[in-house]
Amino acid sequence: MTPGERPRTLRRIAPALGLFLLSPLVAEYLLGNVPSSEIWGLVILAPMYGGGAIIIREVARRAGRGWPTIILLGCAYGVLEAALIDQTLFNPAPLFEGDVSRDSTLIPALGFSAVNAVGFTAGHAIWSIGVPIALAEILVPRRATTPWLGVPGLIVTCVVFVLGSLVLFGGIHDDSGFMASPPQRAGAAAVVALLVVAAFLVGRRSRPVRGGRSRKPWLVGVAAFVASAAFVARPEDWWGTAAGIALIAVMAVVISRWSRGDGWGAAHRLALAGGALLTQACIGFLLLLLHGTATAANLIGQVILVLGALALFLVARRTVRGTSGAGGTAEVG
Template identity: 55%
Template sequence: MCFLAPLVGEYLLGNISIQDIWALPFLAPMYGGGALLIRETTRRTGRGWPTIIFLGLAYGLIEAGLIDQSLFNPSFEGHDFQSAAYIPVLGISAYNGLAFLAGHAVWSIGVPIALVETLVPGRSTRPWLGKAGLLITGGLYLLGSVFLFRNIQEEEQFLASAPQLIGAAVVALVLIGIAFALGRRPHPKTGGRTPHSWQVGILSFVISSLFFAASESWMGVAIKLFLLAVITALITRWSRRQGWGPAHRLALAGGALLTYAWGGFILTMLLGRTEIIHFIGNGIFASGAVVLLIIAARRICHIQSENMEL
């Protein structure tokens, strides 16, 4: 998971080229450490996916608002991150703010956790780390965050204002509070038809693709919010039904994963990377994502076959 989180969140997306694969060990402590900490905290407290998602939103806000500060930087890495749906009083782009938070919560945190848990079904809801492992992971996350902060400060020479930093920290704390305020006991299962996992996967792919492709405007913000509301309502309803299980969770993660698989090629072109090596890298990362998804799906099928035999 430590390497899967940055591979999905940055390399598969196309935000970082395969030419910079050397940076993976430096990104893993923050990305992978954050994902593992969120997963362990959630499972240790007996909570589920709503907690993971809200902690993922907090993670995204901490990274974009406090660490690399791309949420506030008007020219982060030479790109205009402010003009689309700009909110003057906050000094941020509503479009990019929503994309950063949802992107990290879903792709940097949720998808890697879902994929890895699928590969170890017998321990999918149990803690993986002891106290020492938890402390080490937390330390690596902090060290990785400090390392990234210092390097970006040297490159960007930008520091958000005190109100912006305080505001981001406060909202992150609120998201963390919501995550832990969610009930530990699962909702009682209800009746009704549960869609097949492949239907859930297609829906996840379509909605995440539309979310990814929404125009950089206030209309794009409205579309993104609408799509998030739709998928949240459907998942909340379906996940409370008797037939909902690991195959459906994998389908949700798989649909989102495949969106980044094609989106990486698009973002590479938008970033002006025209050398063939960049597109070869997109192909390698996309192929790796498909292979991992096939392995996870085969694992699910194997478990289901064993259960049927029993």
């Protein structure tokens, strides 16, 4: 590769590199699940989180698919991580001291908590996959729905994802000594496969834009924040499980209808991502307190992360405003 080709290559893959880091930063650090003092953990987390997000985005866009496919693949990723890689879904150990979420909705025959199953699956689909991909695509409007990597780059990403997942799996297993049973792992693998199949069955036919103007972006953002905040704040019992499923179903229908309105575009997708991002920023401080990691250094680091998320949102908002025809057409398939 000549010196002149290197900058062109870097520019071409820059969105993928950004997504590689953005996914774990939003999913774990902004959430407060991993404190900023352990920022070195990106070396371990990025191959699995970022690699997974890139693979999902590239596969969906190469297949000409839109957000329904991306979100369902995100659900598959959520089950893969929580049930097969870190196996948190099946591990009887509490997530943190005093956590009783598993016991409150435990399904003994299956060995996992219903509230955790809903939370892990939807949480990864939204914050590990959906929000980072939406932000990354909005920042490169001309390439928002086109592949960012060639076939060799995608193969390398798959290798990095597998190796990163194996490293994380090995480290967690060595620390906890826990291993899900063969039937649990087989059942989880079957669910992952079903979600992947479903991801490519939905949206096979493009739906026409319905009449009427789309909702204002600020209203979409408020709805996203309220719904995502209600989702994470729901009770960790059977009522909370039912409420979480109902919220997901209602928002799926609402967003599907809104996205087919005349004028739906990047500004609305940014509003959805921004509302969910704000929820993540708010609960990050709470999780630091619950995990006992709310030291002065970590709180300062959390403030820096929140400010960074705000800066990224403002840059994306400026990009949307500076792009001609930002409203665009509905992307629903």
